[in-house]
Amino acid sequence: xxxxxxxxxxxxxxxxxxxxxxxxxxxxxxxxxxxxxxxxxxxxxxxxxxxxxxxxxxxxxxxxxxxxxxxxxxxxxxxxxxxxxxxxxxxxxxxxxxxxxxxxxxxxxxxxxxxxxxxxxxxxxxxxxxxxxxxxxxxxxxxxxxxxxxxxxxxxxxxxxxxxxxxxxxxxxxxxxxxxxxxxxxxxxxxxxxxxxxxxxxxxxxxxxxxxxxxxxxxxxxxxxxxxxxxxx
Numbered sequence: 455x456x457x458x459x460x461x462x463x464x465x466x467x468x469x470x471x472x473x474x475x476x477x478x479x480x481x482x483x484x485x486x487x488x489x490x491x492x493x494x495x496x497x498x499x500x501x502x503x504x505x506x507x508x509x510x511x512x513x514x515x516x517x518x519x520x521x522x523x524x525x526x527x528x529x530x531x532x533x534x535x536x537x538x539x540x541x542x543x544x545x546x547x548x549x550x551x552x553x554x555x556x557x558x559x560x561x562x563x564x565x566x567x568x569x570x571x572x573x574x575x576x577x578x579x580x581x582x583x584x585x586x587x588x589x590x591x592x593x594x595x596x597x598x599x600x601x602x603x604x605x606x607x608x609x610x611x612x613x614x615x616x617x618x619x620x621x622x623x624x625x626x627x628x629x630x631x632x633x634x635x636x637x638x639x640x641x642x643x644x645x646x647x648x649x650x651x652x653x654x655x656x657x658x659x660x661x662x663x664x665x666x667x668x669x670x671x672x673x674x675x676x677x678x679x680x681x682x683x684x685x686x687x
Contacts, residue, residue, distance in 0.1 A: 518554040522547040622670030625649035630678035
């Protein structure tokens with residue numbers, strides 16, 4: 455009987471995680487970033503304690519989002535009207551997620567930045583003398599592929615909506631090109647930040663879905679990396 459109760463408890467707990475994943479967009483983002491970070495950690499020489507800190511930071515973000523989801527559900531159960539105290543409860547829960555996410559970013563910066571700095575500098579130096587028109591070639595190819603994909607999927611207009619997001623493709627293509635051309639890591643970070651803001655504005659403006667923006671970003675980065683790598687050889 456006890457074994458059955460334990461199994462049921464695990465089932466309830468897993469159902470809670472599945473519900474949060476299905477219902478919360480932020481939880482999907484947290485899981486995607488967690489998978490990406492854990493995959494990238496395989497290529498870095500992290501010691502036992504560094505890996506434990508990384509794992510704890512990822513877990514803290516996910517647990518915070520689970521508590522946030524639980525608190526929002528309880529508040530919505532109690533009242534369906536706007537109430538200052540209910541708003542405070544939701545805001546405080548969201549604040550906990552924000553702090554845990556900021557902690558995870560800080561941990562990731564400390565663990566990975568100084569390791570990637572030398573790698574990025576080597577990549578930048580190899581393509582430093584690439585032809586000056588290479589970036590324009592990259593952007594033209596991205597635009598052509600975007601038009602072709604929009605024609606294939608037919609889920610939007612040439613200048614609004616559709617798969618993939620042309621703005622996101624160009625923004626991330628430019629950011630990737632600047633990352634190869636520049637020798638400054640700060641320029642790379644700022645370039646991708648601006649590209650992310652462009653993509654985020656397309657979603658907030660309800661012009662594109664998250665899937666369409668991610669597809670565009672992937673297209674821009676993949677094309678840029680492939681062309682720069684081919685020119686390097």
